[in-house]
Amino acid sequence: MNTLLLIDLQNDFLPGGALAVREGDQVIPLANRLMPRFDLVIASQDWHPANHDSFAANHPGKKVGELIELASMPQILWPAHCVQNTSGAQFAHALDRTRIAHITKKGTDPAIDSYSAFFDNGRKKATDLDAFLRARGITHLHLLGIATDYCVLFTALDARKLGYRVTLIEDACRGVNLHPKDVANAFDKMRQAGVEITTSNEILQPQKLQSLQQGRISIQPQTITVPSPMSQPIQLRSMANAGRRRSIISRCRSSTMRRSVTRFEMKVPR
Numbered sequence: 358m359n360t361l362l363l364i365d366l367q368n369d370f371l372p373g374g375a376l377a378v379r380e381g382d383q384v385i386p387l388a389n390r391l392m393p394r395f396d397l398v399i400a401s402q403d404w405h406p407a408n409h410d411s412f413a414a415n416h417p418g419k420k421v422g423e424l425i426e427l428a429s430m431p432q433i434l435w436p437a438h439c440v441q442n443t444s445g446a447q448f449a450h451a452l453d454r455t456r457i458a459h460i461t462k463k464g465t466d467p468a469i470d471s472y473s474a475f476f477d478n479g480r481k482k483a484t485d486l487d488a489f490l491r492a493r494g495i496t497h498l499h500l501l502g503i504a505t506d507y508c509v510l511f512t513a514l515d516a517r518k519l520g521y522r523v524t525l526i527e528d529a530c531r532g533v534n535l536h537p538k539d540v541a542n543a544f545d546k547m548r549q550a551g552v553e554i555t556t557s558n559e560i561l562q563p564q565k566l567q568s569l570q571q572g573r574i575s576i577q578p579q580t581i582t583v584p585s586p587m588s589q590p591i592q593l594r595s596m597a598n599a600g601r602r603r604s605i606i607s608r609c610r611s612s613t614m615r616r617s618v619t620r621f622e623m624k625v626p627r
């Protein structure tokens with residue numbers, strides 16, 4: 358069964374939320390468009406009690422971002438977020454919840470954090486997710502959500518360890534990047550673990566992708582997609598960043614494609 362797992366698409370992880378992830382809100386319309394392409398949609402929900410030990414506020418004198426030891430592991434202290442039964446813990450208001458067939462709650466034990474939708478961070482207790490998937494014979498998961506460098510990363514790695522085929526929808530994820538390379542490193546770790554990377558375009562517009570791979574270029578408002586040397590499309594939401602533009606142009610296979618990028622850039626408002 359064609360299965361999509363939505364990771365933590367909750368108000369507190371969106372701009373304006375308690376643990377806002379930059380551009381987190383941009384994942385929601387993509388999730389809504391992707392859900393109808395799957396037979397089964399599952400969502401994880403960070404669901405902490407107010408006394409959760411990952412909250413800086415529960416450690417007098419400690420600040421957000423500091424490291425403590427929790428359950429014999431290093432633990433980053435976060436702002437209080439996704440507290441059970443608060444609006445911050447609810448799914449994004451714009452998210453179409455009608456297609457979500459199952460919700461896996463995580464982070465409910467105050468004494469240990471849970472980035473992965475499968476296990477707590479010490480892999481001491483499992484959530485209901487693996488049993489739910491196995492009972493339905495599901496072997497392949499598509500993943501999207503927030504945050505790339507925490508809950509998406511740990512869920513993807515655990516899914517691989519459990520033997521699932523995992524495909525990450527790259528442009529439908531956003532990361533925290535506490536350190537500037539965290540998201541890039543997360544992608545490296547996932548690739549090394551055998552996670553396949555795709556884009557929403559590949560799922561929503563497979564014919565368009567085919568023409569891309571034949572060397573033609575697809576242009577949408579504010580979005581340009583070109584095949585990289587590894588024939589994995591790279592997406593740019595804006596061509597305003599000259600460094601990224603140069604890197605894209607250097608990956609274009611043909612002069613026609615390079616000209617298309619340059620032509621397109623002139624149309625993008627700065």
Ligand SMILES: [Zn+2]
Binds near residue numbers: 405464
């Ligand atoms: Zn949390």
